[in-house]
Amino acid sequence: MEKGKGVLGSGRRWAVDFSDNSTAPSSRDIPDPLGFIRASVDQDDSAVSRQKKDAESNWKAQKAWEVAQAPFKNLLMMGFMMWMAGSTVHLFSIGITFSALWQPISALQGVGKVFEPYKDNRVDLLGPKLLFIALNLGGLALGVWKLNTLGLLPTHASDWVSSLPPAQEVEYSGGGIPLR
Secondary structure, eight states, X not given: OOTTOOTTSSSOTTOOOXXXXXXXXXXXXXXXXXXXXXXXXXXXHHHHHHHHHHXXXXXXXXXXXXXXXXXXXXXXXXXXXXXXXXXXXXXXXXXXXXXXXXXXXXXXXXXXXXXXXXXXXXXXXXXXXXXXXXXXXXXXXXXXXXXXHHTOSOOSGGGTOTTSOOOOOOOOOOOSSOOO
């Protein structure tokens, strides 16, 4: 006798097949045991599937809020880089400034694609989308502010018309304590 083979031939000796493939009416006419209701099994399955759907929708909502808050990290990093670039016009400061302008614009153009994986009937994406848009608009405002501090925005009439004199500087800075 081969190892693993029972006396009856193939399979295990004590294995029982519970699948009901027979079409005989006798196997279907057996009444259910006392206290067993077939509908309760179906309800348990629906409750488990409902819990899974609720857990999935909660996960999607949480991830959507994480994606919505991601521009805040970029905003802090870009602000630090602009501060390090200084207020003089040179290649590095202009590159950082245009990067600060381009990133929010491209992010605002792709809001729908960013939140596409989290779209669900049970998940409200309005709040995360509004936060995402607000943070990117804040990044755009930071870039425009940097353009203004560099003097690259036309803010006076003399920037548009060459015959007008340039605006007078309001502030002057001194060197501190005079040496005698």
